[in-house]
Amino acid sequence: xxxxxxxxxxxxxxxxxxxxxxxxxxxxxxxxxxxxxxxxxxxxxxxxxxxxxxxxxxxxxxxxxxxxxxxxxxxxxxxxxxxxxxxxxxxxxxxxxxxxxxxxxxxxxxxxxxxxx
Amino acid sequence: xxxxxxxxxxxxxxxxxxxxxxxxxxxxxxxxxxxxxxxxxxxxxxxxxxxxxxxxxxxxxxxxxxxxxxxxxxxxxxxxxxxxxxxxxxxxxxxxxxxxxxxxxxxxxxx
Numbered sequence: 001x002x003x004x005x006x007x008x009x010x011x012x013x014x015x016x017x018x019x020x021x022x023x024x025x026x027x028x029x030x031x032x033x034x035x036x037x038x039x040x041x042x043x044x045x046x047x048x049x050x051x052x053x054x055x056x057x058x059x060x061x062x063x064x065x066x067x068x069x070x071x072x073x074x075x076x077x078x079x080x081x082x083x084x085x086x087x088x089x090x091x092x093x094x095x096x097x098x099x100x101x102x103x104x105x106x107x108x109x110x111x112x113x114x115x116x117x
Numbered sequence: 118x119x120x121x122x123x124x125x126x127x128x129x130x131x132x133x134x135x136x137x138x139x140x141x142x143x144x145x146x147x148x149x150x151x152x153x154x155x156x157x158x159x160x161x162x163x164x165x166x167x168x169x170x171x172x173x174x175x176x177x178x179x180x181x182x183x184x185x186x187x188x189x190x191x192x193x194x195x196x197x198x199x200x201x202x203x204x205x206x207x208x209x210x211x212x213x214x215x216x217x218x219x220x221x222x223x224x225x226x227x228x
Contacts, residue, residue: 004160031213033214035218040220041220042204042217042218042219042220042221043161043218044218045214048213048214056214058214090160090161091160092160094213097210097211097213098210101210102149102151102166102167102168102210103149103151103166103208103209103210103211103213104210104213105151105166106161106163106213106216107163108160108161108162109160110158110160111158111159111160
């Protein structure tokens with residue numbers, strides 16, 4: 001079974017701090033994703049990466065950056081945390097899509113509930 | 118991008134069959150339909166995916182009519198452990214990053 005591990009289940013930080021959220025997957029997946037999940041808004045894609053050192057902006061990248069130095073690890077960075085970044089953060093990984101046929105499922109971690117005070 | 122519409126919530130009782138319908142009027146030719154399940158305090162989990170007609174696995178069935186403008190996730194004989202949020206996603210396989218998880222359907226199963 002694919003295992004996506006997020007370093008913390010709960011995290012409390014202060015406004016203005018630089019915050020690192022870590023995600024590790026053990027299935028050699030090329031694709032990795034960071035989402036945030038807020039009540040009434042569903043999951044929204046922040047950034048994704050389809051290879052080491054590659055990154056692409058998702059729908060809501062403002063205030064965030066990412067790092068992918070190794071294939072198994074994808075880090076989300078809040079450059080200067082603000083209260084509106086209080087949320088549940090979910091990391092996912094997947095194989096790249098095939099040339100034909102259905103896409104690959106995304107495998108999610110259990111999330112990090114981040115509170116910014 | 119195909120937008121999806123699904124009920125906000127549904128209630129059922131143990132042992133019943135539950136059908137959750139998703140509307141996607143703007144589905145494109147290359148789009149597939151994928152369903153995920155999310156339990157509280159966990160990340161979403163892939164359930165089933167299909168392109169047309171019917172797909173069945175050990176967990177659920179997915180019915181897709183010929184016009185593909187809607188799809189129905191069918192959960193046979195639900196149990197309390199099926200209480201979760203169910204998301205319908207529509208998109209092309211090569212646009213993995215463009216898949217949109219909406220707010221989903223919150224299914225509550227009662228004893």
